[in-house]
Amino acid sequence: MGAEVAIDGFGPGAQIPLQGSEGRTGATHALASAAYRDSPLKTIQEADNELYKTVVKPGKWEKLFRPDLGEAFSRAVQVRMLGGARKALIQSFGAEPQPVVEHCLAATHLRRQRDTKLTLITLICGVLFLPGLLLWLGVVQLRRIAAGSENKRTSALGTAVLWAAGLFGVLVLVKLPFDGLLMNYLRAMLIAPVVGWFLARRVCERTAVDLRERWTALLSGGGIGPHIPKSVPTDPNEKGAEELRRNLEKLSAEQQSNIVFYAGTKGILGLGTRWGSWTLAEELVPKEGKEIHPFRAWDVVRRIHEQLTLLERGSLKTGFPKPTVKHWIVSPVGEGADEVTRPEGDDIVHYQVKPHEIQRICNDQQFGAGNRHYLGVQFTLWDGNLVLTMMVTVTSLLHTLRIEVTGHALGPVHGLFTTKPKAKTKEVSKTVRFWETKEIQQPLMEADEVVRLAVRAPLTWYPPVLDFLGGKMVLPEPFGLRHVWAGPLWKNRFMADDAIRMATPVLRAVHAATIKVLDEHGVDTERFTxxxxxxxxxVQEPGPKKADVYDA
Known part of the structure; x- marks a missing residue:
């Protein structure tokens, strides 16, 4: 059951922890930290894997209106996961999407508070003295273009232009021989944008420090909880808060869905690719002098389910983790599909297929078109950074019973999301010992960054315009927070060992339960044994393979 808000009133209800959510905070906090980052937007593409690619769309005036990683990530995640007409989402195994979305909302709220102050400063010190503001923006833009040039002379020219503009401003302020309202406005026109810049810089630095503290705290294992004003309606007329509450509930319900999607070589979306497969398929032969008592696939699956829930009760106290055993309905989609559609109907409630329909699919839909039933046993390890899933399917065609066990592995969250903020430093030569270098602390807010934030501030209340002017991030589809940024598993020796070791006890438990059911129903189990x-x-020496890629 998801963490939901009481719907019988307008106050917050009891917060119920998600079932099986323990051990997922590491991956969840790592993904949530992206909402507070001030890194360049294009760094998100470093986290792409071979199956999913993030697109960074440039804007018309990208250099002046460009978003940073935190701004673009927060907006993209909110629109994709809370939008009214959003597509279906893939479950985030090993992480909880709702806290990530809440941190995106909290980060957006902090930035809007900053942008409100910047907008007031811009109106007073900029719009009222618009000619001076445009003049200074032109100088800053010229300096930015020159600074990006590989020609050292051009770069030096940009710095010289900035200094010349400053000296001209001082000259006009002090030496202008004329007096009167127009001349005083001319003086103020040149000095007011500079004063506004200093005020804006203080506002930007204060917010940047706050965002970085939250970023650091999340990756340190704790942190301040996301503060989202008006996220819980206190009045029937608060439609925005009510809509947000319902969208968050919908997100939690979809996360708990028992419907997953198989997409060719991408494997089962959200669970990672299939790395191993073991099949037990033999003919059903009655014991000598007896007849086989009729049974169905569900009878075998039910016994396997009981056996798998006892995996943690070993004879040795080895700390074997408690598995999550669940019945899955797997729906096929095209490998190149850019969206999935969750089935609807009387047999599905809150994205959950009802038990009687699960049993029917298990017994009847084993061949030909349609959804398939799998019994999954899942281990969430390494604080959510490793998700191991073994899927069991039972089929019976004519006189042959087939028990197939497949291993799926989802690797850790990419290292980009686990890096903490670093102080901005610059390496310079020492004054006396010029052949030696030292690192000096740089200001957190550079001049160009303050200008960028101040220019964006009045437009943050209508994000589509900012997307057009500065660019945006387009999330890979079919989208789920966890699997699209999963790093390689097999490069981490311990994680690879955990995946390989987990296969043996699961496989033996499945076979033991199957043989027991067959023996009870009068089947000669010699061949199966x-x-x-x-x-x-x-299975004692399994090697990871691309089992979803058939060499044909």
């Missing part, structure tokens, strides 16, 4: 022993031997 022999085949299980062979698989039990081969």
């Amino acid at each position: 022999n085949r299980a022993l062979v698989l039990s031997g081969s």
Whole structure:
């Protein structure tokens, strides 16, 4: 059950922790920290893997209106996960999407508070003295273009232009021989934008420090909880708060859905690619002098389910983690599909397929078109950075019973999301020992950054304009917060060992439960036992393979 707000009133209800959410805070906090980052937007593409690519669309005036990573990430995630006409989402196994979205909302709120102050400063010190503001913006833009040039002379020219503009402003302020209202306005026109810049810089630095503290705290294992004003309606007329509350509830419900999607070589979306497969398929032969008592696939699945829930009760106290055992309905989609559609109907409530429909699919839809039933046992390890899933499917065609166990692995959150903020420093030569260098502290807010934020501030209340002028981030589809930024698993020795070791006890538990059911129903289990022993031997040295890629 998701963490929901009481719907029988307008106050916040009891917060119920998500089932099985323990051990996921690391991955969740890492993803949430992106909302507070001030890194360049294009750094998000470093986290792309071979299956999913993030697109950074440039704007018309990108150099002046460009968003940073935190601004673009927060907006993209909010629109994608809370939008009224949004597409279906892929579950974020190993992480909780709702806290990530809440941190995006909180980061947006902090930036809007900053932008409100910057807008007032811009109106008073900029718009009232618009000619001077445009003049200074032109100088800053010229300096930015010159600074980006590889020609050292051009770069030096840009710095010289900025200094010349400053000296001209001082000259006009002090030496202008004329007096009167127009001349005083001319003086103020040149000095007011500079005063506004100093005020804007203080506002920007204060917010930047706050954002970086939250970024650091999240990656340190704690942090301040996201503060989202008006996220809980206190009055029937607060439509915005009510809509936000319902969208967050919808997000939590979709996260708990038991419907997943298989997309060709991408594997089961959200669970990671399939790295191993073991099949036990033998003919059903009755015991000598007896007949087989009729049974169905669901009878075998139910016994396997019972056996898998007992995995943590081993004879050795080894700290084997408690698994999550769940019935999944797997729906096929095209490998190149850019969206998925969740099934609807009388047999589905709150994105959950009802138990009787799960049983029907398990028994009847084993061949041909349609959804399939899988029994999944999932381990969430390494604080949510490793998700191991074994999927079991039981099929019976004519006289053959087939038990297939497949291993799926979802790697850690990319290292980009786990880096803490670093102080801005610059390496310079020492004054006396010029052949030696030292690092000096740089201001957190550079001049160009203050100008960028001040120019964007009046437009933040209508984000589509900013998307057009400065660019935006387009999330990869089908989108789920966790799997699109999963790093490689097999490069981490310990994680790879955990995946390989987990396969053996699960496979043996599945085979033991299957053979027990067959024996109770009068089936000669000799062939099944022999085949299980062979698989039990081969699984002791499994090697990861791309099992979803068929070499045909």
